[in-house]
Amino acid sequence: MNQPAVSEKVKTASLDALYALIHNDLKKVDALILDRVKSEIPLIHDIARHIVASGGKRIRPALTLISAQLCEYQGQRHIALAAAVEFIHTATLLHDDVVDESKLRRGLATANELFGNKASVLVGDFLLSQAFQIMVGDGSLKALKILSDASAVISKGEVMQLMTEGQPETTIENYLQVISSKTAVLFAAACELGAVISGHDTLEEDLREFGIYIGIAFQLVDDVLDYAADEKVLGKSVGDDFHEGKITLPVILAYNAGTREEKAFWARTLSELEQKPGDFEEALALMQKHGAIAQTITMAERYCSKARQCLSAFPPGKAKSAMLDIADFCTSRVY
Amino acid sequence: MNQPAVSEKVKTASLDALYALIHNDLKKVDALILDRVKSEIPLIHDIARHIVASGGKRIRPALTLISAQLCEYQGQRHIALAAAVEFIHTATLLHDDVVDESKLRRGLATANELFGNKASVLVGDFLLSQAFQIMVGDGSLKALKILSDASAVISKGEVMQLMTEGQPETTIENYLQVISSKTAVLFAAACELGAVISGHDTLEEDLREFGIYIGIAFQLVDDVLDYAADEKVLGKSVGDDFHEGKITLPVILAYNAGTREEKAFWARTLSELEQKPGDFEEALALMQKHGAIAQTITMAERYCSKARQCLSAFPPGKAKSAMLDIADFCTSRVY
Numbered sequence: 268m269n270q271p272a273v274s275e276k277v278k279t280a281s282l283d284a285l286y287a288l289i290h291n292d293l294k295k296v297d298a299l300i301l302d303r304v305k306s307e308i309p310l311i312h313d314i315a316r317h318i319v320a321s322g323g324k325r326i327r328p329a330l331t332l333i334s335a336q337l338c339e340y341q342g343q344r345h346i347a348l349a350a351a352v353e354f355i356h357t358a359t360l361l362h363d364d365v366v367d368e369s370k371l372r373r374g375l376a377t378a379n380e381l382f383g384n385k386a387s388v389l390v391g392d393f394l395l396s397q398a399f400q401i402m403v404g405d406g407s408l409k410a411l412k413i414l415s416d417a418s419a420v421i422s423k424g425e426v427m428q429l430m431t432e433g434q435p436e437t438t439i440e441n442y443l444q445v446i447s448s449k450t451a452v453l454f455a456a457a458c459e460l461g462a463v464i465s466g467h468d469t470l471e472e473d474l475r476e477f478g479i480y481i482g483i484a485f486q487l488v489d490d491v492l493d494y495a496a497d498e499k500v501l502g503k504s505v506g507d508d509f510h511e512g513k514i515t516l517p518v519i520l521a522y523n524a525g526t527r528e529e530k531a532f533w534a535r536t537l538s539e540l541e542q543k544p545g546d547f548e549e550a551l552a553l554m555q556k557h558g559a560i561a562q563t564i565t566m567a568e569r570y571c572s573k574a575r576q577c578l579s580a581f582p583p584g585k586a587k588s589a590m591l592d593i594a595d596f597c598t599s600r601v602y
Numbered sequence: 603m604n605q606p607a608v609s610e611k612v613k614t615a616s617l618d619a620l621y622a623l624i625h626n627d628l629k630k631v632d633a634l635i636l637d638r639v640k641s642e643i644p645l646i647h648d649i650a651r652h653i654v655a656s657g658g659k660r661i662r663p664a665l666t667l668i669s670a671q672l673c674e675y676q677g678q679r680h681i682a683l684a685a686a687v688e689f690i691h692t693a694t695l696l697h698d699d700v701v702d703e704s705k706l707r708r709g710l711a712t713a714n715e716l717f718g719n720k721a722s723v724l725v726g727d728f729l730l731s732q733a734f735q736i737m738v739g740d741g742s743l744k745a746l747k748i749l750s751d752a753s754a755v756i757s758k759g760e761v762m763q764l765m766t767e768g769q770p771e772t773t774i775e776n777y778l779q780v781i782s783s784k785t786a787v788l789f790a791a792a793c794e795l796g797a798v799i800s801g802h803d804t805l806e807e808d809l810r811e812f813g814i815y816i817g818i819a820f821q822l823v824d825d826v827l828d829y830a831a832d833e834k835v836l837g838k839s840v841g842d843d844f845h846e847g848k849i850t851l852p853v854i855l856a857y858n859a860g861t862r863e864e865k866a867f868w869a870r871t872l873s874e875l876e877q878k879p880g881d882f883e884e885a886l887a888l889m890q891k892h893g894a895i896a897q898t899i900t901m902a903e904r905y906c907s908k909a910r911q912c913l914s915a916f917p918p919g920k921a922k923s924a925m926l927d928i929a930d931f932c933t934s935r936v937y
Contacts, residue, residue: 400751
């Protein structure tokens with residue numbers, strides 16, 4: 268029996284409760300971010316504003332803010348650290364743009380397309396340096412260690428991903444290591460920081476694991492969306508991963524289950540990047556045929572419920588409930 | 603009267619005494635660097651080894667090591683911090699390669715040419731993250747502040763440089779700000795760290811200023827070498843800056859002194875990047891005609907002697923003498 272088609276599942280997860288809880292904090296984070304990218308150098312100002320101010324959901328800084336609330340943190344350090352987390356993320360986006368030549372991100376043209384490769388690399392470096400300056404300003408070596416370790420793992424993950432390009436025979440294990448590194452580790456660090464600044468050492472591990480699991484779920488769904496998103500709704504263009512020969516779980520699953528002829532299709536389109544009109548639709552059809560999209564979503568949901576379990580030690584409350592919403596949101600984006 | 607031609611001046615500066623003094627320390631720095639770039643990920647290992655192990659003069663870490671000696675530092679922290687300085691430098695090199703498409707660096711093919719743009723960006727990020735992990739391991743917030751501030755200024759300098767590309771009407775002041783930021787600030791930080799770890803707060807400013815001045819001198823000479831180097835001796839290819847439309851002091855001086863016809867030549871070759879065979883030779887001839895190369899070297903020598911003055915408070919000795927050798931070396935490379 269075939270897996271149910273994506274559109275058959277209906278599920279919603281709203282982040283409204285989350286954003287209501289962190290509204291004021293997030294405004295402060297945004298103000299700090301904008302203040303930091305104010306620059307006497309027009310190019311820095313323009314690109315940084317473009318990438319930072321274009322918003323997105325600010326999901327990573329939101330994790331720091333709500334984790335701090337969950338740990339009953341009283342203070343202001345979460346603002347700066349949330350901003351540092353977002354800066355690390357946006358620096359990665361800019362460097363990823365150089366690499367991936369994505370056409371759309373957050374519904375706007377990529378910085379790369381507007382400003383060029385050079386500027387994307389260098390302004391990415393600028394944003395990363397802002398993150399470190401903010402952390403140094405915070406003054407906690409523990410927070411610095413968490414974020415510099417995250418930064419190191421992210422760069423490793425990005426390189427590992429580059430090495431799997433064009434190789435549909437990549438193992439699922441290898442793929443999971445890539446997305447844990449390039450995506451989930453920053454989610455984990457963002458959550459862990461909430462416990463660190465609260466001084467609740469015993470909660471660090473739970474929050475870190477929560478972050479890892481939702482990060483993996485988030486990326487799995489992101490990889491599905493690159494084939495199956497509704498561009499008008501998500502403002503994310505479909506097909507970038509395919510056109511770049513990027514190997515994601517839907518590809519790996521379809522490849523593994525494929526006939527010899529299908530394997531040759533994947534080799535031609537992804538390894539040799541010889542793509543012609545209709546190939547993307549064919550790729551999507553092969554994924555649907557083998558249930559690769561649905562299996563990927565199922566795996567995301569499994570990570571999502573692992574994440575929920577990590578919060579079991581926390582007493583019920585608004586902050587916990589908002590964090591569970593984030594976990595649900597990470598998988599519900601597909602529907 | 604014309605300025606004397608470069609070749610008429612004969613001057614030598616040897617770094618032999620310096621390297622004899624820091625020999626053991628530099629071996630430890632190299633071992634730490636190589637240990638850090640050991641990676642289970644072949645691409646990281648290959649590129650990092652390529653860029654790091656290809657050596658160069660290790661002038662920046664050498665500055666940290668010899669500054670520490672000058673401040674009579676007893677301990678091992680200078681090793682790690684010198685490695686962090688070198689990692690920041692090599693990360694910049696890799697990101698600069700993406701940008702500049704230089705053909706030769708240190709006599710070897712650039713990493714970019716061997717491994718591609720993507721890999722250069724991402725492995726550069728990896729090297730930068732190693733720098734921050736090392737600094738966090740050192741545990742001094744003061745050292746972290748110095749190097750994260752340096753990193754922020756470097757990225758600004760790189761962006762400023764990008765913005766002057768193709769604009770020979772760039773002011774000398776603007777150019778000096780670019781090279782102070784992109785080059786001299788890391789020289790300054792490298793020197794300052796020697797005082798910081800020694801606990802000699804009063805010496806920090808002198809060493810920092812020394813670093814700024816030799817950094818500016820070093821870059822001025824580097825910009826001369828891009829037009830007038832002997833490729834066989836320095837393993838540095840000539841003409842990269844010209845081919846990329848990069849604006850350096852020799853260009854600015856020749857442009858400012860140029861006739862209307864000459865200004866049109868610079869506009870065509872550097873602003874519009876319409877270059878044909880013989881243009882590079884013509885550019886060099888115009889520089890010689892207006893004494894632009896000699897004036898640039900003179901300016902470098904002026905910064906070099908400012909640097910020497912910064913050390914006047916230090917008692918004579920081997921370490922001081924080796925640092926003065928570095929100052930001389932920064933300008934004597936041209937001859």
